[in-house]
């Protein structure tokens with residue numbers, strides 16, 4: 016017998032025998048539930064009531080969208096895998112602390128992103144529990160991570176908050192591929208709640224794009240991931256900004272394994288990089304550069320200061336990020352490497368080792384849900 020199963024560990028004296036109900040003598044909980052009048056689930060959720068519920072839970076703006084909305088086709092199987100019978104989505108956002116995100120101190124920016132993401136989860140959880148009390152099935156996926164990591168490097172997130180936010184009228188996608196809220200600008204964390212029933216009124220996308228095409232995100236991104244023509248170098252962004260995550264982290268583990276001794280490890284990974292890995296593991300994975308967010312002057316709360324004094328915006332926000340000496344992670348011989356060499360010669364190029372994760376063989380995509 017396993018040590019863990021020893022009789023004195025079973026707490027047998029505390030066991031109350033289970034009483035299996037019979038048709039004549041049902042279990043007391045079953046009998047009590049049957050005695051209740053049958054709850055009539057609401058066919059639709061009242062949009063005004065739901066909006067008030069969301070704002071009271073702490074979100075800064077909210078909109079509702081039917082899952083059948085054109086543009087969300089790619090989301091359907093994923094969300095119905097998470098919550099079968101999903102009919103509608105709540106898109107919401109919470110403001111971030113602008114000065115934190117605009118700071119040259121990456122730790123200040125990362126602190127606020129992580130805190131706001133947690134507040135988004137807390138607000139969403141409050142909303143889901145209240146809906147649950149009303150007999151509504153509701154689920155909130157993570158704002159960022161965790162994700163269905165077994166699907167990496169393919170799509171591992173449950174829902175694309177950006178696509179939902181645009182459809183739910185919370186803003187439009189800027190040149191930098193983040194959703195810009197007409198008032199709060201890029202300084203928002205997005206979230207989504209899945210609902211098992213429709214809402215009485217849905218939102219429309221905002222009519223005009225708040226992006227003013229200033230191009231500051233293009234010139235400040237250290238790896239040139241954002242192109243002036245709207246192109247986006249996903250790989251360059253991921254390789255640098257998410258240096259401590261996913262396949263990049265797997266690469267660091269392999270550096271450790273392959274190192275012959277401490278001196279060899281230090282040749283591969285600098286002591287400063289080791290501390291950065293420690294910090295990411297201890298707190299939250301640390302982004303290296305949300306600079307496209309930091310410099311963005313779009314949104315009515317933000318644009319006034321920029322238009323009044325663009326030089327101050329450049330001096331206090333843009334230039335400190337462009338000047339900052341820092342490691343920049345790029346693949347050798349990539350366009351990103353060339354970008355750092357020519358535009359940011361004072362930044363130090365590092366080539367990360369990363370593991371090529373094979374395409375997922377097990378459960379690679381959700382089952383198709385015909386609803």
Ligand code: B12
Nearest residue numbers: 158172175176188191192193194204205245252253302305
């Ligand atoms: C995967 C992912 C990443 C990837 C890829 C980014 C990407 N562009 O998809 C990586 C790791 C690189 C990344 C980086 C960052 N991310 Co991220 N990421 C996600 C995640 C998990 C999914 C994103 C997604 O839906 N991609 C799907 C594809 C379809 O989106 P897409 O590539 O943008 O393409 C569509 C549109 O952009 C549009 N489109 C295509 N081309 C063009 C061109 C123009 C000009 C326009 C207008 C539109 C357009 O059509 C495409 C198809 O529909 C979400 C969390 C979540 N669960 O949603 C966060 C999320 C998108 N990330 C976010 C943030 C803030 C960041 C970073 C700033 C990280 C940081 N804090 O430092 C950087 C910014 C990078 C950037 N400029 O996009 C926020 C965005 C908030 C906002 N206001 O939009 C999210 C929503 C997290 C959150 N809960 O708030 N991220």
Ligand code: SF4
Nearest residue numbers: 189226227230232311
């Ligand atoms: S920084 Fe300028 S160009 Fe980039 S998304 Fe913001 S407003 Fe648009």
